[in-house]
Each structure stands twice: as structure tokens, then as C-alpha cells.
Amino acid sequence: MPEPILLVEQLSKRFGGIVATDQLSLAIPPGELHAIIGPNGAGKTTLIGQLTGELWPNGGRIIFNGDDVTTLPVHRRSALGLARSFQITSLFLDFTALDNVALAVQAHAGHSFRFWKPVRAERALRDPAMAAIERVGLADRANILVSRLSHGEHRQLEIAMALATRPRMLLLDEPMAGMGPEESARMVETLRELKKELTILLIEHDMEAVFALADRISVLVYGRVIACDTPENIRQNAEVRRAYLGEQQVATRHG
Amino acid sequence: MTVLSLRNLVVVVLLAGLLLLPIYAQVAGSPFLLTLFTRIVILAIAATSLNLIMGYGGMVSFGHAVYLGIGSYAVGICAFEGVESGFVQWPLAIAASALFALVIGALSLRTRGVYFIMITLAFAQMAYYVAIGLDRYGGDDGMILEARSRFAGLINLNDKTAFYYLCLALLFATIFLVWRLVNSRFGMVIQGARSNERRMRAIGFPVYRYRLVCFVIAGTICGLAGALLANFTDFVSPAAMHWTRSGDLIIMVVLGGMASPFGPLIGAVALLALEEALSGITEYWQIILGPMLLLIVLFARGGIDGILARLRHA
Numbered sequence: 001m002p003e004p005i006l007l008v009e010q011l012s013k014r015f016g017g018i019v020a021t022d023q024l025s026l027a028i029p030p031g032e033l034h035a036i037i038g039p040n041g042a043g044k045t046t047l048i049g050q051l052t053g054e055l056w057p058n059g060g061r062i063i064f065n066g067d068d069v070t071t072l073p074v075h076r077r078s079a080l081g082l083a084r085s086f087q088i089t090s091l092f093l094d095f096t097a098l099d100n101v102a103l104a105v106q107a108h109a110g111h112s113f114r115f116w117k118p119v120r121a122e123r124a125l126r127d128p129a130m131a132a133i134e135r136v137g138l139a140d141r142a143n144i145l146v147s148r149l150s151h152g153e154h155r156q157l158e159i160a161m162a163l164a165t166r167p168r169m170l171l172l173d174e175p176m177a178g179m180g181p182e183e184s185a186r187m188v189e190t191l192r193e194l195k196k197e198l199t200i201l202l203i204e205h206d207m208e209a210v211f212a213l214a215d216r217i218s219v220l221v222y223g224r225v226i227a228c229d230t231p232e233n234i235r236q237n238a239e240v241r242r243a244y245l246g247e248q249q250v251a252t253r254h255g
Numbered sequence: 256m257t258v259l260s261l262r263n264l265v266v267v268v269l270l271a272g273l274l275l276l277p278i279y280a281q282v283a284g285s286p287f288l289l290t291l292f293t294r295i296v297i298l299a300i301a302a303t304s305l306n307l308i309m310g311y312g313g314m315v316s317f318g319h320a321v322y323l324g325i326g327s328y329a330v331g332i333c334a335f336e337g338v339e340s341g342f343v344q345w346p347l348a349i350a351a352s353a354l355f356a357l358v359i360g361a362l363s364l365r366t367r368g369v370y371f372i373m374i375t376l377a378f379a380q381m382a383y384y385v386a387i388g389l390d391r392y393g394g395d396d397g398m399i400l401e402a403r404s405r406f407a408g409l410i411n412l413n414d415k416t417a418f419y420y421l422c423l424a425l426l427f428a429t430i431f432l433v434w435r436l437v438n439s440r441f442g443m444v445i446q447g448a449r450s451n452e453r454r455m456r457a458i459g460f461p462v463y464r465y466r467l468v469c470f471v472i473a474g475t476i477c478g479l480a481g482a483l484l485a486n487f488t489d490f491v492s493p494a495a496m497h498w499t500r501s502g503d504l505i506i507m508v509v510l511g512g513m514a515s516p517f518g519p520l521i522g523a524v525a526l527l528a529l530e531e532a533l534s535g536i537t538e539y540w541q542i543i544l545g546p547m548l549l550l551i552v553l554f555a556r557g558g559i560d561g562i563l564a565r566l567r568h569a
Contacts, residue, residue, distance in 0.1 A: 052457065073461075074456040074457060075459045075460055075461050075462075078456075078457060078458060079459050083457075084457055086454070086457070090453060090454045090457075091451065092446075092447055092450040092451050092454065093450065093451075094450055095450065102443075103443055103444075103447050103458065104458045106443060107455075107458040107460050108459055112440040112443070112444045112465065113441060113468065114439055114440040115436055115439050115440075116435055116436075117439055117440070118435075118438050118439065119438060119439055119440050122440075165458055165459060
């Protein structure tokens with residue numbers, strides 16, 4: 001296996017008495033699309049929080065591309081090439097789609113203490129932004145206020161913004177959340193294209209999408225990785241089945 | 256889209272009116288108008304600077320008048336100590352305001368929402384009480400400015416018309432500056448942080464330092480307005496930075512239209528002209544003005560400028 005681009009070692013995070021991340025280790029080689037699945041409350045969002053820097057772990061290390069980023073602030077990790085999309089759509093609603101993505105380009109085009117030149121005339125920002133928007137299929141919606149776009153379009157735009165920061169690696173937090181089957185299919189296509197160039201860590205509930213896209217899958221239960229393998233092997237794994245079966249029984253009892 | 260929408264028409268008429276006002280005041284024989292509008296123009300500069308942080312940046316400062324006070328005290332204290340040159344007084348007013356904004360901003364911008372509002376208010380009130388304690392400079396009575404700032408014969412501030420045009424030129428410069436700022440890379444960061452701060456961090460912006468620079472720019476401009484205000488009233492007192500004055504500035508911005516280049520000017524004209532007109536009718540003019548403001552804030556998001564923009568589509 002080549003040197004991993006993302007290496008997580010013995011990561012731990014506690015909230016009071018609750019252990020949300022329990023001695024978690026993970027190694028993702030460049031070019032891999034690695035999916036993380038797990039029942040609700042398994043600690044997926046807590047893990048993403050620690051990878052992006054919104055949460056600091058109580059123990060362990062996160063190495064990204066050779067740098068120890070464990071305690072680096074959010075914006076510095078982004079600068080190193082670790083981009084994320086949000087589980088709940090998080091855009092600049094009062095900007096146009098193009099302005100949203102151009103801002104993401106700007107974030108990685110030197111400092112922004114430039115006070116005078118009209119930003120919307122800067123080809124160096126607009127062109128790459130437009131390119132990212134085209135890649136997710138929103139070219140004809142570029143100049144529309146984001147608050148007027150549909151949910152599916154928001155999700156596509158999320159990806160475009162992550163792309164526009166020219167990342168080495170994408171962290172996608174449930175990109176298909178709340179999508180209809182048609183929109184999901186379109187997103188799977190987009191991700192399949194991106195997968196050719198980028199390392200992707202995908203957290204997703206849509207199992208069909210996960211098994212269609214992932215090179216390897218890690219299964220997270222109670223903050224620990226109980227299995228990490230190819231989709232075929234995960235499908236056969238008895239422990240994984242038990243974890244999911246367990247969740248279903250709980251759900252039935254409550255529902 | 257027509258170039259001369261109703262909204263643009265109103266702005267053009269307003270600007271032309273402001274330019275021609277001294278002539279009208281002369282012809283109509285009402286020098287009082289010139290005084291009223293000099294005051295409006297100075298406060299419009301302050302409101303425009305507040306709009307930069309509040310309207311575009313989402314930083315609701317409830318202590319913005321503190322820079323009016325610092326600017327005027329810089330001029331007042333200089334004059335009292337025998338330094339009458341505007342070339343010293345005004346840069347000092349600007350520098351003192353910038354420094355103060357840097358300190359207030361560095362601390363208050365670590366908080367959000369109501370806490371930010373309360374901390375900016377607290378700093379302004381602190382400065383207010385410090386000014387009251389300055390016995391050498393008149394304490395809570397304030398002090399009379401013996402002479403207006405001197406500019407070595409370049410411009411005579413005692414000439415009311417010249418002074419008015421100086422204020423007006425500075426107002427136009429401020430509006431132009433803010434307009435350029437908000438459409439620059441810097442402006443996008445400021446507005447992005449208002450819209451979605453968490454996302455700004457995620458895509459790689461260290462939001463705090465941009466906000467702080469924005470906060471200092473706004474405070475600096477308002478400090479200049481303070482220097483003008485001292486020269487206009489020939490008087491310096493703690494009242495210039497009382498929290499009610501900060502409230503007036505917020506009302507001007509909200510009334511005229513937040514995040515609109517000419518909104519604060521429209522708001523300043525509307526508020527002060529209404530105050531003037533209504534106080535001519537009744538002693539209890541606030542009873543009329545209050546509900547009017549409430550209605551505009553409740554039913555016209557985007558203030559007067561927002562109404563004008565919508566009328567174009569109607």
C-alpha cells in the first residue's frame with residue numbers, strides 16, 4: 001500500500017462520560033474512495049468534525065499528506081488541501097451560485113486584503129469557479145441566487161464549492177441526504193467522475209450509493225472501526241450484519 | 256432594465272439637491288437649512304461607516320457613536336491645548352479612532368450576536384464616562400471649541416458654505432470608498448462572513464482578521480465624522496458618544512436600507528428631516544416618529560431603499 005494521504009491513529013474523543021470516538025485508526029491511500037458507514041450515533045459526524053478541525057480530539061493523531069494536523073485550525077487544514085461538504089446544506093444563500101463558488105476559489109488565491117478592484121470582474125476567480133460549476137452540471141443556474149435553487153442543486157453546489165478550493169482530498173458528509181432517487185443518481189455520477197482525480201472520504205447512509213462507489217468501506221460502531229474492507233467482503237461480514245441488524249431491532253421496538 | 260429606475264432617480268435627485276442646497280438656502284433666505292443639512296451630511300458619514308460593518312458585515316455595533324466622540328475630543332483637546340492646525344487635529348482624530356476601534360474590535364469580535372451588541376455598547380459607555388471624568392476638558396458639561404480647525408488658508412471652516420461642501424465631499428468620498436470596498440475581494444469576505452461564517456472557515460478564510468480590519472476602517476471613518484461634528488457645533492461634549500446617539504446611527508442605517516450604498520444617507524436625511532418637521536408640529540414628536548419607524552422596520556425589510564427597489568418591479 002502506498003503512503004496514506006490521510007492517516008488517523010488512535011483517535012479518541014469524549015463528551016463527558018460518552019466516548020464518541022474510541023481509539024479509532026484509519027489509513028486512506030491516495031486515489032481511494034473510502035466510505036464510512038455505521039448506525040446512527042456511531043460517531044460519524046464527530047469523526048468528520050475532528051478531521052476538519054471543528055472538534056479537537058482528546059487523544060491520538062491525524063496526519064494529512066505528511067503533516068500532523070491534529071490541532072490545526074479549520075482554515076489552515078483547508079489551505080493544505082482538505083476540503084469538506086456539509087451534511088446540512090451550508091451555503092451563502094444571499095449570493096448567486098457563481099459568487100458562492102468564486103468565493104471558495106478566492107479563499108485559495110492568496111490573501112483577500114484587496115480593497116479596491118471589483119471582484120466580479122476578476123477572471124482568475126470567475127473562470128475556475130465556472131469550471132467547477134460546470135463539472136457538477138449547474139452551468140445554466142450559475143447566476144441565480146442560491147436561495148432560489150432546489151435542494152438537489154444545493155447538494156451539487158456543495159460539491160462544486162469543495163472542488164473550487166482545489167483540494168487533494170474531499171470529505172463528503174452525507175452528500176445525498178434528503179435527495180430523491182433521480183437526484184441521488186446524478187450525484188453518484190458526479191462522484192464517480194471526481195473519484196478519478198481525488199481521494200474521497202464519503203460518509204453516507206445511502207447504501208446503494210456507497211456500495212456502487214467505494215473502493216473500501218469502514219464500518220463504525222460506538223466510535224470504533226469494527227471492519228474495514230472491500231464492499232464485497234463487507235457485505236459478507238457477520239459482525240457488520242449484526243451491528244446493522246441490531247439497529248433495526250432497536251428501531252422496530254421504538255417505532 | 257432601465258438605467259433610471261425610481262430608486263436611481265431618487266438617489267440622483269437627492270444628490271443634486273444636496274449639491275444645490277446652499278444656493279437654495281441663500282435664495283430662500285433660510286440659513287437654518289444649511290445648518291440642518293450640514294448636520295445631516297456629517298451624521299450620514301457616520302451612518303455610512305456603520306453600514307459597512309452592520310449592513311455588509313453583519314456586525315451590529317451598538318457603540319458606533321463612540322468614534323464620533325473620540326474624533327470630536329481629539330479636535331477639542333488639541334484646540335484647548337493650543338494646537339489649532341487641522342493638519343494635526345484631524346489625523347490625530349483619525350488615528351485615535353482607529354486605535355480605539357482596534358482595541359474594541361479585537362475583544363468584541365470574539366463574541367457573537369447579543370454579546371457583541373452588549374460589549375460594543377459597554378465600551379462606548381465606558382468612553383462616555385471617561386469623558387465625563389475629564390474635568391480639565393469640561394467634564395459632563397463639555398467645552399466650547401474656541402476656534403475651528405485651521406488649514407493654512409486652504410479652506411476656511413468658518414465659511415458655512417465652504418464647510419458644508421467639505422462635509423459633502425467627504426460624504427461622497429465615503430460612499431464611494433465603501434462601495435468599492437464591498438465589491439472587492441475584501442468585501443466578499445466580509446459579506447460571506449455575515450451570510451455563513453462557518454462555511455467561510457471551512458473554505459479556508461481566517462474570518463476574524465478580516466472582520467477586525469473592517470471594524471477598524473468603519474471606526475476610522477466615523478472618527479473623521481467626529482472631527483467634523485466638533486467643528487460644526489463649536490462644542491465638544493460626552494453627549495456625542497452617548498448610547499442614544501449610537502442608536503440614532505443604527506436607526507438611520509435600518510431606516511434607509513442596510514447593505515445599500517446610499518441607504519444610510521437616505522436614512523439620515525429621512526430621520527433628521529422628520530425630527531425637524533415633527534418637532535415643529537408638536538412637542539411630543541417622538542410619539543409620531545416612533546410608530547413610523549416601527550412600521551418601516553416591520554413591513555419594509557431593506558428600509559426606504561428596499562421600498563424604492565421593489566416599486567421598480569411594481
